[in-house]
Amino acid sequence: MSELMRWDSDEGPVVVEVDSRDPGFRSVARRGEGEVHDVEGRFESALNNVRGAAVSALRTFRDEALHPDEITLEFGVKLSAAAGAVIAKTTAEGHLIVKLTWSQGASQGE
Template identity: 55%
Template sequence: MNELMRFETADGGHVVVEVSTQDPGIQRASRAGGMVEVRQRFEDALTDVRDAAISALAVFRDGRLKPDSVEMEFGVRLNAEAGAVIAKTSAEGHIVVKLGWNSESAENESH
C-alpha cells in the first residue's frame, strides 16, 4: 500500500512524495488530510545524498583518470525517518557513473 508524505521546504512550501507503507522507517509525525507530515525539511532530507555525490565526484576528479566530464546518477528514495537515501536496484545501491574524454584531450594524453 502507498501513502503520501509531505515535506516542508525552506521557503515554506511543500513537496508531496508517494512512499510505500512497507518501507522501514515510516515515522508518522502527524496526519493531515490523509498525508503523513514529515518533521524534516525537504532540503535537509537531501543533504546526505549531496554529501555522497561530493565524495563520489572527488574520487573521479582526483587527477588519475583526468576525464573531461563526469556524469553521476543516483537513485534516491525519500523516507520519513531517514530522509533521502540512495535507492537500491535489486540488491545494491543505485549509482551510475559515466566518464567522458573528448578525442583531443585523449590524443594529448597519449603523446
C-alpha cells in the same frame, strides 16, 4: 501500501509517495485515502545524505590519474520518513552509475 508524505522546502511543500512498509514509517493516525502525512524537518535536510554521497563520488573521480573532461553521476533517490533521502536500490544492490568522458582531441598536459 503507499502513503503520501509532505516535507517543507525553501520553494514550498514537496509531496512524495512512500511505502508505508519501510522501516521507520509510523502513521500518526488512520487517515482517509489520499491524505498527506507531514514530516518533521525540511526537504533540503532529507537530501543532505545523498548530496554528501554525490560530492564524495565526484571528488573520487576528479583525481589526477583519471582527469576526465566530464563526469556524470546517476542514481535513484528514495525518500523515507526516518532516514530522509537514500540512494535507491535496484534489485538487491545500491544504484549508482558513473560515466567518465574524455574529449578525443584533448591530449595530456593541455
